[in-house]
Every structure is written in structure tokens, then in C-alpha cells.
Amino acid sequence: MNINYQKKLDEILENLDNTPKLLLHACCAPCSSYTIEYLSNYFEITILYYNPNIHPETEYLRRLNELKNFLIRFKTKNKVTLKEVKYNSKEYFNAVKGYENFGERSIRCYKCYELRMNEAAKFAKENKFDYFTTTLSISPYKNAEWINEIGEKLEKKYNIKYLYSDFKKKNGYKRSIELSNEYGLYRQDYCGCIFSKRG
Numbered sequence: 157m158n159i160n161y162q163k164k165l166d167e168i169l170e171n172l173d174n175t176p177k178l179l180l181h182a183c184c185a186p187c188s189s190y191t192i193e194y195l196s197n198y199f200e201i202t203i204l205y206y207n208p209n210i211h212p213e214t215e216y217l218r219r220l221n222e223l224k225n226f227l228i229r230f231k232t233k234n235k236v237t238l239k240e241v242k243y244n245s246k247e248y249f250n251a252v253k254g255y256e257n258f259g260e261r262s263i264r265c266y267k268c269y270e271l272r273m274n275e276a277a278k279f280a281k282e283n284k285f286d287y288f289t290t291t292l293s294i295s296p297y298k299n300a301e302w303i304n305e306i307g308e309k310l311e312k313k314y315n316i317k318y319l320y321s322d323f324k325k326k327n328g329y330k331r332s333i334e335l336s337n338e339y340g341l342y343r344q345d346y347c348g349c350i351f352s353k354r355g
């Protein structure tokens with residue numbers, strides 16, 4: 157049965173008290189744009205840029221700098237800050253060991269989502285956030301069921317609330333393209349890892 161994750165998110169948002177603290181894992185500026193526009197109405201957000209999958213490091217830095225520049229220019233209702241985790245591609249290669257030759261949307265990607273979301277959940281718990289989530293579900297190329305399944309598992313593992321999401325809903329992906337155009341954001345033509353760069 158397909159779960160409507162946007163509906164689950166709507167239910168959470170309707171029942172929020174005050175302005176909770178959200179740890180938002182983000183992969184790049186375009187995917188963050190709509191997600192921040194939407195969620196900063198409800199949360200004080202810290203973005204966690206943890207993406208050891210991105211290859212090469214110059215590309216990692218390019219995406220990070222684009223995100224930093226976007227955040228300087230983008231006005232939000234509640235505060236949005238950025239936290240970067242030091243780049244170490246070995247963490248990615250260890251996580252996907254044995255699955256390198258699998259294609260996009262395969263178990264290799266599941267492991268990649270899990271690695272990045274695990275770091276976000278751990279960081280959120282250690283730093284007393286109210287919720288954690290990721291921008292990843294905004295992409296039509298990513299598996300929202302897997303992302304939410306991983307989020308649910310991590311919620312139990314770390315005892316930190318996961319914010320269910322499917323950000324491509326409500327025209328989220330379309331809005332991210334509009335914002336990318338409006339702010340002249342760099343939109344990369346491959347997902348991130350060396351395998352997706354090879355095509």
C-alpha cells in the first residue's frame with residue numbers, strides 16, 4: 157500500500173506547538189530552496205550538509221558554497237543556519253561496498269540515503285533538536301518510500317522524532333526549479349557519486 161507522506165507531514169504540522177527546532181539534512185541549494193521556503197514557516201532550522209557521496213571534492217565544495225550563498229540571500233520567517241560536517245569520501249565508499257556496480261535507485265542508493273540520514277539523526281539527538289528530516293525526497297529520481305522507511309527506523313534507533321516528507325508533492329519540485337531560476341542556482345547534472353557521474 158502506498159503511504160501518503162505529505163499527508164503525514166500535514167498532520168504533524170497542524171499539531172505543532174511553538175516553533176520547534178528542526179535538523180534538516182540537505183544535499184544542495186536547489187533541493188533546499190523549496191524545502192526551506194516551506195518548512196521555515198513552522199520550524200527554526202539547522203541545515204546539516206553531510207554528503208560524503210559527492211565526487212569529486214571540488215563538486216562537493218561547489219554545492220556547499222552555492223547553498224551558503226543562497227542562504228545569505230533567501231529571506232525566511234524563522235532562523236535558518238548551516239552546519240557542515242567535514243568531507244570524508246571513505247565513509248561513502250565503506251557504506252556502499254559491494255554495491256558499487258548497481259544502478260541508480262538500487263540498494264546502493266538505499267545505503268547512501270541511510271548513511272546521510274543516520275548522521276542527521278545522530279546529530280539531531282546529540283544536539284537536542286525536536287525533529288530531523290532530509291531534503292532528499294524532493295527529487296523525482298529518489299525513492300520516497302525508502303527515505304521515509306529509513307527515517308522511521310532512525311527515529312526508533314536514536315529516539316528522535318522524524319519528520320515524514322515527500323517534498324515533491326504540492327508542486328515542491330516545480331517550485332524548487334522556479335526558485336533555482338530566480339536565484340540563478342547551480343543545478344548539477346548528476347546525482348553526486350562517482351558512479352552517477354559516469355552515467
Ligand code: SF4
Binds near residue numbers: 209261268352
Ligand atoms: S546515485 Fe545518488 S543516491 Fe545513489 S549512491 Fe550515487 S549519490 Fe547516492
